[in-house]
Amino acid sequence: MKRIATAAALLTAALAAPAALTGPAATAGPVASAGPPPVALTVASYNIHAGIGTDGNFDLDRTASAIAATGADVVALQEVDRHWSDRSEYRSVVDELARKLHMHARFAPIYSLDPSGPGQPRREYGTAVLSRFPIAEFTNHELTRLSTQDSDAGPQPMPGFAEAVIRARGALVHVYSTHLDYRGDPSIRRRQVTETLDVLAADADAPRVLLGDFNAEPGAPELDPLWTDMDDAFAEAGAGEGLTYPAESPEKRIDYAAVSGQIEIRGARVGATELAATASDHRAVVAEVVTAR
Template identity: 45%
Template sequence: MAAGRGTDGNYQLERIAETIQETGADIIGLQEVDVHWGARSNYDNTIQLLAEELDMYYYFAPIYDMEPAQGSDHRRQFGVAMLSKYPITNAANRQITRLSTQDPNPEPRLAPGFLEAEITIEGAVVHFYVTHLDYRSNPAIREMQVSDMSAIMLENNYNILVGDMNARPNAEELHPLFQWYDDAWHINDVQGYTYPSTVPNRRIDYIFTSPRMKIDAAQVNMSNASDHLPVTADVTILRENHSYSIRGMKSLIDYYEQRGELTNQQLINRTRLHLDILHYYEEKNRKDKMIKHLDSFVDLLTYQKNHQMISDEAYDVLVSDTEFLRACWSSEK
């Protein structure tokens, strides 16, 4: 939100509030949030003011926490934040590797500013994460940050990650996020550029979701309230607790391999190959071929289970998802 400053350089928090209202978003992630930080934002607690204006719950995760300005009792803070129409049941300011902009001789070290919040939505516990990755051209810090975030998010099943990644989709350091999560923008054919907001020419702002969430829509919203354009997505939490596509199951394979619950690399590769074939037939809408190949996929999973190469949880989840997809595809024949 660029500390509340719009494309004209003026601090006007009302524009941020209006933009959020126009999107209709229920949960919002914000970067570059000032809390009593400085004159550029009138030393305001900007996230509290936004929450009051929008009648939402909020949580703030400072990256920097500095001594109060002269004549003030409030600490100067800058970081990321979230707003939610749902109550926030738990929240934490997690640490990832950072290269401080406040230190004249910074070195990479763990520092706060990775927001994690727990929200219950219609009975489902969702973990919402907000991040702002390093802006420098050298990707080394971003690579470490992605690794740190991924390790934290592996602790939970239903995750939504939003933020300014300061890297384009083809950046190698972002590859793990695209591998383990669904990029909300994948359902669109257009570029989805978000920066700079005046003449956008790159996509560096993202929404990632766990495999068992369905992306119904994603869009970039026009606004002059900040230097980035806001990106929004409509997300459905699958109440059946199943992956809704082969894409989701491929993400689960990556997830379980990362957790060490799939142990034989050769069979992991064969499992991925099966899913690649199924994904091909899924895109071609060849339901007959898809259902046939599901049988051999289950056989492969069963072989791994019989030889203790897959955890009970991974086996049960993947077989359950297979049966769910079989039922869906059979009903569409």
């Protein structure tokens, strides 16, 4: 009789269970994650001067060591050659760096010129993104530029503004690598900032990281519109002065890591080692960030 009573009790409990699972109480607690968990990232911007150091020597092993020393998960590069000229031995700088560092790479040429000879690859120069995480999407956007290859050409739309969508532990982070105009007249940079904000606005709901050589110091009026949408990581949480150029004895902060409101800044720094001071004519700027849930 005891066994029959126990079986009856179990049957009663089983019959009651579906009502408990399908009733209002089933939806009272969390049933699914609201989104991917926060992800910590180290990001860096580095103008590598085509792999040429302050001694005038092309040395990709040194460049790779300088990038590795940042500890960055994602690195935006500027002044990147791919079979460009003898200054970088006509080598594909971006591809070799990716292999040396075991990182994914995408390249955004500003210039893509005819080969130096029959059967040779195209000569290209631009920006790039290196990432330890997979790159889900990539776009080479245009900005208004003055050509360094044609002195008679006026301002015109040209590519070289890289956007990589990084798949980092379930989060999709939009990372941009840019190189703004270097001339003393800020008018082209002003146009480039406006166009940059238009590109960033298309991804307004996503976490965004803008990295690059802006060729202007933080107080430059042409950069002001950027800071209405993005936060300057070094200004918010930097250690030291953050000067990046010229590398051997820096006097200016012209290299940046900027983030959108979906990203928390934990810290920012510029390298102070001999390698950081000699591997390029710029020092890299590095930021520690966390994506918000």
